[in-house]
Amino acid sequence: MAARGTERRIPRYDTEARIEESEFNTTFVAMPEEASSVNLVQVNSLKKGSPVMLRGRPCKLVDYTASKPGKHGSAKAHLVAFDIFTDNKIEMIAATKDKISVPVVQRAEVVLMDIVEDQYLVVMQKDGSVRSDLKLPENQLGDTILKRFYNDKKKRVEEDDQELLLTTLSWADDEAIVALREGYAK
Numbered sequence: 001m002a003a004r005g006t007e008r009r010i011p012r013y014d015t016e017a018r019i020e021e022s023e024f025n026t027t028f029v030a031m032p033e034e035a036s037s038v039n040l041v042q043v044n045s046l047k048k049g050s051p052v053m054l055r056g057r058p059c060k061l062v063d064y065t066a067s068k069p070g071k072h073g074s075a076k077a078h079l080v081a082f083d084i085f086t087d088n089k090i091e092m093i094a095a096t097k098d099k100i101s102v103p104v105v106q107r108a109e110v111v112l113m114d115i116v117e118d119q120y121l122v123v124m125q126k127d128g129s130v131r132s133d134l135k136l137p138e139n140q141l142g143d144t145i146l147k148r149f150y151n152d153k154k155k156r157v158e159e160d161d162q163e164l165l166l167t168t169l170s171w172a173d174d175e176a177i178v179a180l181r182e183g184y185a186k
Helices: 015-024 033-037 140-159
Strands: 038-042 051-054 057-066 076-083 089-095 099-103 106-115 120-124 130-135 163-171 174-183
Touching: 051 076, 051 089, 106 130, 106 140, 140 163, 140 174
Parallel strands: none
Antiparallel strands: 038 099, 051 057, 051 099, 057 076, 076 089, 106 120, 106 163, 120 130, 163 174
16 A cells, blocks of 8 residues: 555546547447437337347347346346348347337338249339339248239239239348238329
8 A cells, every 4th residue: 555645646637628638539430321220228118029129130029028136136038039031030138127229110012013033023112113123032922922913913904903012121221021912002
């Protein structure tokens, strides 16, 4: 221990000096695009079916169980969710008082116009623009889209019947078709 009166003193800086110094040492960090499309909420406010970010992926919560607080810790929540785009199962345990990211997923409805040879869909958006960058899903929904499009194509043209409408979900650079229905574009 140092002798009395010789201990080191930490100098106190006034607030203005720190502000002036920080103006010259400012660094800017580029935020990823998806960072702007998430919100923070407490884990204990989540419900089954709500969107949640787990391991950096947007997911739909399918199971939420919370435990009681223990002797030396806070209450924990066990989250089970499926990735919205890849349908992979993701599990996580978090404290119920922690904050967790919730993705802001955009939902849009497009009109299916054609399917080209390499399984890409030609669709028309609400604003009238045509896109051909959506890939046909490789699951039961994709099979249903193919069957309904080719089997009902002649009938729809002859009878001026309803159109095939696809519901898409998009977040950051990911986009997926999640539903098919017949109807008129709004």
